[in-house]
Amino acid sequence: MPPPVLELAELTVRYGRFTALDRVSASFDGGALALLGPNGAGKSSMLRSILGLVRPASGVVRLFGEDTEKKGALMRRRVGYMPERDSWVPGVSAVRGLAHLAEICGLLPSDAMLRAHDTLHFVGLGEERYREVSSFSTGMRQRYKLAAALVHDPDLLFLDEPTNGLDPRGRVRMLGLIDRVRKEHGKHLIIASHLLPDVEMLCDSVWVLDEGVMKKSETIANLTAAARGGQRVRLPRDDSARFAEAARADGLEALPGEGADEWVLIDESAAIPPDRVFRLARACGTRVLGLKAAARSLEDAFLEALEGDAD
């Protein structure tokens, strides 16, 4: 059996007196993993200590079964990192900088240049590859960072907030790219993100961190298991409030959903049949614009995991 892709044993990270990670132990066998947690939970600290950007106060990190403290530099050839902050090689063109980063990972200059071109094409920056990264927009910089993480063909990718600051188009595109890298090329992914829909789409399991402690290690399917037979309903904005009133009058619980025009209907005693929703809508003179069984969103589950512990 191959060793786990990533193994943390009692990993502790401190900045001065502040403890960012407190004796975290976990292991990741491959696939796609999401790191969730509020700001300051220790997600970035975990990524940075695995990559050797921060020296852990104690504990062991093993990548592909090798201790990073001993063989870190060599192991990092098999790892690609997309940092949260913008990061690039200044003063040279995007493709030149990327080739340079590939050379550092041990590619021959000719191979490196070839791959730099290919990777930039892959992320959709082919037209812009001779420009300097400093002139890139946020979306282009994100794609450049992904290219930089991929250029030396690593086996494991660390992505820190990959869709942060992207417009919808850019976001969909980035998610698609990441998904392809994983599904078609068998890369392992570890993604730290706030955007739960992204996580839901890309990952199969999550580690929930809070204040430097591992709160939960769970598969996404388990986290979002359908709850209590509720219905998620969307209506025209102007009728939305009226509909909620009517639903409450009918003995249902109406919780606000994602947008202002969405409600989650819950009946404490039984599952709600779809036709009841349609009838309710007709009764208050409006149309149903969307309807689906209300699985708990990852966000709810995530909040629950955090708050349940705080109580």
Next chain:
Amino acid sequence: MSQASTPVRPAVRAMSAFAFRRRLSGLGALPNLAVAAIPTLVAVVAVIFSTDDPFGLYGDYIVPLCIYFVIPFMSMFTMLPILGELYEQGAMAYVVTRPVPRWAPLLGLFQGSFLAMLPTLVLSALLPGLILAFSGEGIATGLWLKRVGGLVAVLTVGGFSYGAVCLFLGVWSRRSILWALGLLIGWGAVIGGLPGDLRTTSPHRYLMGLADSWCKVNSRWSGMFTPEPDPPGVLASLTVLGLGSLAFFALAWLACRRRDIL
């Protein structure tokens, strides 16, 4: 227009307190202290090695050293980084979107930085004075006080006017260090210290004029620069330095309205 509705004084005071805190808390004071330590180092060496009378040494070496180098470097160290950081990183956006005229926070910055610079300026004059005064004997305390006090006064005036120059440069230019180097060291110290007609244009001449009147010194130090043969009087010096500072404040005022904050 209800521009007078917002009191300017709290703004100046708060910004001044911020600049003061920034320069004197933590490691912020270190660069200025390092500059202030250099005249002291010279004094220590003088006490150990020199047989000349300490009172004369103070006038001949410490005074010109302070005027030629301590003032410009300290002004640069105090004014340029804080302005550079505020402008370059866009932090100025938080300051100038407040309902006060833009000159008010800048005046506050200048005031706070200048106040923070004063103790180190005083130190750089006082410490060597103390060391030299206690090493020799025979000179009345009153004379010492007068000479050290005179230097402190010259440094204060110099720090004020050079601070004004740095304020303008910091507001006006991204490459303020290069400009400051050219203006303060090149035009001030070097041109003001070399013989020739050009030196009469240098602001340093007026600082040396003040030193001549207040500390009763004229540099004997032959290492680099020649003494001013005909130093201007107190009134002329103060007038020129004061008007110069005012001119640079005005320039800074113009520049702060002109410069985009990105």
Next chain:
Amino acid sequence: MAFRAAEYEAFEGERSRMPVWWPVLTSTLRRGWGSKWVRRITFLSMASALGITVMIYFLYQVVPNWREMLVEMGNMVLPENQEDARIDAHTYLGLLRFFVFPILLPLSLVFGYDLISADLRANAFESYFSRSITPAAYILGRTLAYVGFMLLVTLMPMLWIWAYDVLTGPDEHFAEVASVPLGMTAAMFITSLALALMIQAVTAITKSGIWTNLTFVAIFIFTAPVGGILFELSGENANFFALSILHCIHVFTATCLGVSDDLDDQYADPNLTAGVLFLIIFLSLLVLLQRLRKRSLVG
């Protein structure tokens, strides 16, 4: 419509055995050359070297025996005990003052500052150190690039002048300047190394382009007059001149050229100046390694 998206491909090729600092070196050189001011300064330095050779050429055209005339004129002007005014290793030492020093400071400022502040702004350290590179390899690559650039603008023009001088001069002239290439190379190498490490160490401490420049300027410019003052105060103890980096470079170069015996009592002890340069190298290395061990360069 035929459509083929750009596709990601796995890398099957061989990983090279090239040392990791090599790409850092080449990339730094490339970036340095990309800076407009670095090119200008380099051009200025090369142009002045060329100017000097052209001047020698015209001297030959106008007064073919100018070397002898120089010695004769020197004998008339200079006091009796002074040596002949001929072109020898001393001349090259003199070139340092008018030719190298005015270039060294701006180059260190512009080259170092542009690289460093760009790296800080681009957050490049995160890109570097998440890859298979060790801090030591990074410093090595970086430092060699700095040194290479400084040698390019100081040593190369010197050697160019030297070569022209030797080629045009009489045969016996070679003996007078034979020590120049080796001595100059050694001196300039150590000097560049010290400056390169110092500016990186200052950056590692200040983590700010502005403060790095201010500190560097203060060290360069402020120390010169202080050295002079202390020299006078201490009853002409020339060792105080060793406070000034420029002075140290001068004396150290003289030592390397083998003419340090001729330096009078206006110069610091050669061993001391060499010590100062090596101390700078040592301390800067210490600071850099300590900072990188704490990984704090990454911010």
Next chain:
Amino acid sequence: MSAPPVIHCRGLSRWYGEVQGISGLDLDIHPGIVGLLGPNGSGKTTLMRLLTGLIKPSRGYAEVFGQRVRPDQHSIFARMGYSPGDDIHFETERAVDFLALLASLGGDSADEAVRRADQVLDQVGLLDRRTTKINAMSKGMRQRVKVAQALLFDPELLLLDEPLNGMDPISRRSTLDLVRDYSARGRTVVLASHVLHEVEAVTSQVVMLHHGRLLAEGRLDEIRELVDRKPRRVVISGDDLRSFAAKLLAEDLVTGLTFTEEGRLALDTRSLPPLLDRLAALGESGQLHGLDIEDEKLEAVFDLLVGETA
């Protein structure tokens, strides 16, 4: 709409060298929450900076509260709060000192300033972290401090540039609540963002920028009508959809019809309301389990608009 607009721009343009920031923007913004939307690099931040006088227009002008925005027109800043997209940078300051400094710049005495600072810290839920230094704060906390400083002096106009960027879901929800409460008091909030469903959650009034130009402006559903030229797609799931599909075709309500891999039915239509009514009838009979209209979310609307002009 008789009241004068809070923000009024005519021909507002700004170039950075040869790079275009904003060009020829005519815009009026009235009280309420306005979502300022646009892809990266569309000129949202440039517009914010122009409205706060941080940069000067290359051409045209902007007026806020009926007064021309100029660097020295500081009296309008008394009624305006601005949270820049950039980071704070007052790294060594404690949160309360930073806010008190800015309060003093608005004319508060020292004691008043601290009191006011505490008040806004309370509003963003950071009162217990008042003595934390900025450089010890996480990204989300810094974002909240930025929002807090914009709230000083309870301004009539709030300009928030990407305030939600980098916040965790909890802070994001509370910040949006804060914005909603704020506008409920008749204030104006301009909220620049590209996390679109969050903008959608607090307002239906949007301004869309693209390539430095005004792409669309107005109520979301008004904008939506602009894209109605494009056929809509409704995806349904339920029992016995095949026979239902056959009926629909006969009724000429759909232009296209696809069964998806998951066994759902995708209907393309140019007449959405009748189709929805038809589907509602089916739903009441209990045959329909799920219903979803694609291109209905703001993100999709935006995609369509951009797609049409780009």
